[in-house]
Amino acid sequence: MRASRRRGGASSVAIEEMSKPDSREAASPHRQLLRTGAFLRLWTAGGFTNAMRWLEILVAGLFVFEVTRSAFAVAVVTMMRSVPMLVAGALAGVVAESLDRKRLLLAGQALNAATAALLAVSGALGLLSVWQLALASLASGLVWATEMAVR
Numbered sequence: 741m742r743a744s745r746r747r748g749g750a751s752s753v754a755i756e757e758m759s760k761p762d763s764r765e766a767a768s769p770h771r772q773l774l775r776t777g778a779f780l781r782l783w784t785a786g787g788f789t790n791a792m793r794w795l796e797i798l799v800a801g802l803f804v805f806e807v808t809r810s811a812f813a814v815a816v817v818t819m820m821r822s823v824p825m826l827v828a829g830a831l832a833g834v835v836a837e838s839l840d841r842k843r844l845l846l847a848g849q850a851l852n853a854a855t856a857a858l859l860a861v862s863g864a865l866g867l868l869s870v871w872q873l874a875l876a877s878l879a880s881g882l883v884w885a886t887e888m889a890v891r
């Protein structure tokens with residue numbers, strides 16, 4: 741009879757322990773990171789940056805298709821953005837290790853901003869052409885490859 745009470749007592753204690761919030765969960769490193777303002781700002785900025793990057797790819801493809809009516813031209817402009825990641829990814833890692841990462845990241849973002857400004861001015865003046873967009877995509881792809889290595 742005592743053995744059955746012990747088992748019953750132990751199982752009820754185990755059930756109570758399972759229903760209590762786990763102290764390890766409250767001290768989880770993931771939860772601590774989510775409570776850190778700097779971490780949240782970094783991830784929010786990164787989220788917006790990546791969303792804008794993908795929107796830029798979409799808009800570039802739509803513009804190229806509208807101008808040329810060629811799926812091949814859309815593929816070429818999109819490829820111009822993606823090829824640097826494949827070709828220069830390893831080299832970007834070497835460069836990122838040898839230079840100041842913060843300066844490299846800021847230089848890349850400045851190049852992206854300048855490219856976007858030039859495209860905006862060309863577009864506003866009605867002078868934007870597919871080759872300009874392809875060249876800007878190549879520059880943006882190089883920055884993207886470098887940025888991945890820097891982070």
